[in-house]
Amino acid sequence: MKLDKLGTDLVDEFLGVLNRQFYCYGPKKAFFWDHSLLIKAIQAPAVYLFDRGIKSEFPVEKYREVLWTVIRGIQHHGDTAKIEHFGRYFLTSVQSHMRHQGDIYYQEAIRTRNACSDARRLAERLTSGKAPPKTDPTVEILATAARLSAQRRIKRKVVPAPVHDLDLFAGSPSAAPLQNAGRRRADRP
Numbered sequence: 001m002k003l004d005k006l007g008t009d010l011v012d013e014f015l016g017v018l019n020r021q022f023y024c025y026g027p028k029k030a031f032f033w034d035h036s037l038l039i040k041a042i043q044a045p046a047v048y049l050f051d052r053g054i055k056s057e058f059p060v061e062k063y064r065e066v067l068w069t070v071i072r073g074i075q076h077h078g079d080t081a082k083i084e085h086f087g088r089y090f091l092t093s094v095q096s097h098m099r100h101q102g103d104i105y106y107q108e109a110i111r112t113r114n115a116c117s118d119a120r121r122l123a124e125r126l127t128s129g130k131a132p133p134k135t136d137p138t139v140e141i142l143a144t145a146a147r148l149s150a151q152r153r154i155k156r157k158v159v160p161a162p163v164h165d166l167d168l169f170a171g172s173p174s175a176a177p178l179q180n181a182g183r184r185r186a187d188r189p
Contacts, residue, residue, distance in 0.1 A: 007141035034087025043146035050143030
């Protein structure tokens, strides 16, 4: 599956919000240093839900609401002036929020999935096989993007071929025929 415009727009939207809200007074480099952590934090709810089997049952509006809840909580409760690395703090906040509230979101998604499947069955009966209503792929897109960005190239250690230490002053049995091969013996004409 390709990462379509919905996933990149959502990530860009929240990167802009975080930049304006929390990085406006500090050095501009800090936002770019934390850029990958912020993206990981934005994708964290999707990874949490995707790992539990929720793919297309979680609407994008609800996803935005989850992230806005964390951002408002940081603004209200967090002392952002004392935070040295906001990217780490935001990632930890999102993960902690999902650890405590993720089951509630999971149960809502299950109810949505059940309602969608009931509506799909009813629509199939009424329309006799027409296309079912579309679902929202936000969670699947963001979770896939997170998985792809988390993959790292595996570096294999190069094991050098064993080199036999040859003693230059001792006669090597494998080198002896080569030394005599170029010389002519004196007793031969």
